[in-house]
Amino acid sequence: MATSNIFPNTSETLQQREWISGNGVLTAHLPTEQQRQSHAQHHVEQHTTHCHHCGELCADTSIQADDKAFCCEGCKFVYELLRDNNLCAYYDIENHAGVSLKNVPTIQRRSRFDYLEDETLQRQILEFRSGKVAKVTFYLPQIHCASCLWLLEKLYKLNDGVTASRVDFMRKEVNITYNPQQISLRGVVELLTTIGYEPELHLNALLDTPQSDTPQVDTLNTDANQRTKTSDKEKPKRSKQSVLTSLYLKIGIAGFAFGNTMIFSFPEYFSDAGTLDERLRGFFGVLSILMALPVLLYSASDYFKSSWQSLKRGHINLDVPIALGISALFIRSVVEIAHGATSGYLDSFTGLVLLLLCGKLFQQKTFDVIAFDRDYKSYFPIAVSVLRGGEETTIPLATLDVGERLFIRNAELVPADSVMESKKGHVDYSFVTGEASPVEVLQGDVVYAGGRIVGGAVEMTTQNSVSQSYLTSLWNNDAFQKHRKTALEEVSDRFGAWFTVFVLLLASAAFIAWMPDMVKAVNAATAVLVIACPCAMTLAAPFALGWALKIFGNAGLYVKNTSVVLELTRINTIVFDKTGTLTDSADSTVEFAGKDLRVCEQEYLAAALSQSSHPLTRSIAETMSYALVRGMEVRNFDETPARGFMCRVEGHLIRVGSAEYVAAPLFCEEFKRTISGKRSVLMPDLRSLDYPIRHYPATDIRKFGAEVHVAIDNDYKGFFTVKPTYRSGLRELFATLRRKYALFLLSGDNDAERERLSDLFGINANDDNRAMAFYQTPHDKLERVRELQDVGAHVAMIGDGLNDAGALKQSNVGIALASESGAFSPACDAVLSADKLARLSDFISFAGYTRRVIIAAFWISVVYNIVGLTFAVMGWLSPLVSAILMPVSNATVIGFTTLATIIGAKIRKL
């Protein structure tokens, strides 16, 4: 069964090409990791020779040098290079330290660094250049051990042109100083590539500055300028570092001033008023002011800047009361010192600033942890098709390497900057630039990440690794924002402003109430300004949601931004798509019914089918070997969503799609009658060839599964039937969701599966016809979602990223399911890994839990403020005590939300 052929007239060569019918599972689509492991195990049994350079198991011991075995020529080459330069200590520091070069065919293809010869580009890459000295910093993701560090800092031994190199291990960066008269920038990059450390060059980030010396660069720049908006995300990395540095400085200075002013105030505290020498009091006062000045002007400057900015725009932000509080303290202290009354409260002032800054640092660090995890640990659960050894394999986006050959179909996104390998193709950069007209790219051109392939499928080789943060920033591009603020965000925004006004009024009231007693009045007012901490309220949401995003990401639901999490808590209706969502297109039964196809016709068909990213055509294409279609010329590809597509393969017009799309409806019906009714006409041929066609009575023709019809050169050939396999855990999922949500199913296919689906859905097929709809076009789906929304439903749509893009966008929360296809549309709000579909109810319930955590944190903060403000107004709190309490309350809120969200996730096993 498993090896029987779909098509009759099979020649032997075709059998070798692995057409698979029956269960339709093709071995090439097993996860590559598994393959690799079994591959490795296989070799363990035979011999356990590890490559001297990289430590990978060697397939055989044929590649040797100095009695040392290597897994590939590349590794051997590096070893010899190091040996000849007396750098073998590389292998002593760490065993098998090397970076495997097995999968880097790029060494031979040096021309790909040609662009580094470009002067304009060099100017942007180089940090410094004059006559004989040039400096450049590269990001080398391969850096992993002490040996890497050691070798990279010994670059000068490999090439005289390199003067010095310095590694930053944590940032995986190397800073190289070289002599441009002896070695070019390209030479340096090639040297690094040769020893296995290929720098990651962010072309897009580099090309940001508009400079147009040569026409060639000019075109690159126009592209780059259009991308500037979105590649901004790359920049803050640098400035974040400097923000942290200046924060450390500010804390250092505030701490210094705090310690010293405290010492200067000791005499004041220990001596009764009057016993202290007047001159000494003045002296300490002046010293304190000198100490406090840099704190006011430098350490606290951010608060003043931020509140000034907000006042200029006519808002009152949360920094305003803080700025007021610290200036009140400072001015009052200076006045008192000038009058010689006391030595002021400058110790409180400096301590307050110090504690505020420490709170800020804590906040920043926690946020960094969240952001780091989001950028580097959780990935878009998207897969890409790569060609390895002539076969198409699907790998997770996260494991995509540089130098990999990609196969990208119509409407799929380019995940990383790549070089075009096909002769010609069209790329639509609308996700990047907002410009919708497709750009033509020719062989050798660079295609930037985020571009979408239009028309026929193309092959390309990746030049850069996938930048998670870049893709996320694309996704968050304004063009795809739904511009909706959830109630919680609005409340907390408005709340911030009102709270500030309230605190200002309260402080003035306290001041006036204590009026005759200036000391108490200032103390109480300042304490009110300082202790009032709306920060805790405003922090609760970002932190809880930040953690939620991170937890979702690790569990396989990649959410676009925080507002999606809140929106998820409001939904009451869930709409599912069928094909590719509930069904697993990688695991379906495919059969063909129709006329005999000649070998060449089968090849044309295979070539055409491999172009489209529709789940059904993918199911069919997966039963065919990719090797079959390589090198075939496919032109004029034109896809009508949910209907079908046509293209010319080697000049032959192929139409694939629904019966209506492929041929005139009447003609189709006639054909069906032919194959079902007048079976005898066709039967002899079919039977003799063990043809896997099933013969149904005319009425049952639609019962088998979804149909994909084909016609070659206007000659109707027949149709494929795809019998889907449903993903596991759906019954339980529907049972759980049904308790809280209204469920709908919209399918673009025929209703062959109605009964099976009703059973899964847990409804009576004859009773409730509204819950399920078939023969839906993308537009129907969109309309249906809108209708539901019109009657007040908050709709979550779960569908396939491309074919349901419209409905996903229309819905309140559009969740695209990602399985083996790179079909990802920025129009969705979240990407759900297909194997995690069964956990959907847990995801939704966790979103609700997160919302409750935020509200709880809100109340904690409210209680704190009520108690704190009461004490402050009564004058029972010194400004310093409030200065301690405020960061403590911040930390409490952050700690509470963090713990609560993590515990909630643990309970749900997310």
Place this chain on the structure above:
Amino acid sequence: MPAEMVMILVGFSTAFALTFLAAFIWAVKTGQFKDRTTPAMRMLNDDK
């Protein structure tokens, strides 16, 4: 204790403390807190 003496001593000690502040600022500015891992690793293999 005469006030003048206290003033002189405090002046000295403050000036002394300021040099440490200057040292701290210098250390931050020259990036000594930026990378705290690599120098430790580098040191171990310096002689190879």
